[in-house]
Each structure stands twice: as C-alpha cells, then as structure tokens.
Amino acid sequence: NAGVTQTPKFQVLKTGQSMTLQCAQDMNHEYMSWYRQDPGMGLRLIHYSVGAGITDQGEVPNGYNVSRSTTEDFPLRLLSAAPSQTSVYFCASSYSLGGTLTYEQYFGPGTRLTVT
C-alpha cells in the first residue's frame, strides 16, 4: 500500500492563479480531510469528507473547494490564490470499524505552497 499520497510536494503560485492539490489513498478509507499548517498555528481543518459524494467545511474553508467523486481521491482546489494561503497542506484519511469511528489518522507527506 502506498498509504496517503499528495502531489505536488512543492508549488509556487502567483496571486490570482488557481490550482488543485491532489490527495489519494489506497486503503479504502471513508474519511478524508485537508489541514493547513501555518507557523505558530498548528494544523487547522479546511474541509473534510465522510464518504464519496459528501463533503463539509472545517475551521478555515474560505478560498478552497473540495469534491469527493471516488473513495480514493480528495482534491483541494484553490480558486484564486492569495498570499495568505501560503502554507503547508496535509491530507489525512481514516476509517470506521463496524460503524464505529477509529482514532487512526493517516497523514500524507504534505505540500508546501507559496503564493507570491
């Protein structure tokens, strides 16, 4: 298993450009999440999904869109990049067991995004 993969590892954008951060997992996990990590702020939840076709907002959703058309993929779209979106982005997945949520969170390696 590859686990949770993220592409690209690094990206530089100009203000106003759009792009998609890719996240995929091959563990058949129902739950997937996007976090951003800023210096001195810890990780904060952007969007999450509890299954294919279902998404919801987290703590800091503005400026981002997500969709979940398959169990495996959960892309994060930046609509019009702003310098405030300069951050490290982590994708994570997790699963339930017999209908009960588990605590296991599997993180991807992160994408470092710089917006100039």
Place this chain on the structure above:
Amino acid sequence: AQTVTQSQPEMSVQEAETVTLSCTYDTSESDYYLFWYKQPPSRQMILVIRQEAYKQQNATENRFSVNFQKAAKSFSLKISDSQLGDAAMYFCASLPETGANNLFFGTGTRLTVIP
C-alpha cells in the same frame, strides 16, 4: 468545538535526560481521544502516543508516556532517555468521539536535544 493549548513553544533537553511537554485542552465532549504527534524536519506527521479519555490508566509507548489528568484537562508527554532522533516539533491533539474523525491541534512545541 475543542481547543488545545501548548504553552511551551520551545524546549530543550540533554541527551539521555527526561523532558516533559505540556498540553491542556478544553472540550464539551464526554468521550474523546488525545494524541501526541511528532513532526521531524521531513514534515511527516508521526503518531507518538494516544490516550482514550475513558481510560484512567496513563498510556505508555516505550520511552514515551503521558500524564493524563481528566479533571484538570491536562495531557503532558514525558520522554525518557532522550535521543537525538527525538528532536522535532511535537503537537498535542484531541479528537471527539462524535463527529467526523477530525483532529484539533495545539500550536506545537519544538524540542531540541543537546548532545
């Protein structure tokens, strides 16, 4: 919502010594999980130890142990026999049992290990 506070932005420890990292949290949930994650320079988030809130016994994983004080909402991490490879950012996090399995993180503590 849950909030997690780490009041020590930086800590240092001599190799082979013991260090304790502090964490407090606030939650209205009756059932939740608490975690310590390690983030080395590679950026990878690595689970160090977890604690189920309903368990009174403190969790232990080799050189890592926690002091869980539920009434005080405190969850500190003790690293014994510190090694150079322990140098990293450490994040305390909480996860409510209800909801969508999403973590609430503290702001992190950077641990330096001095040879």
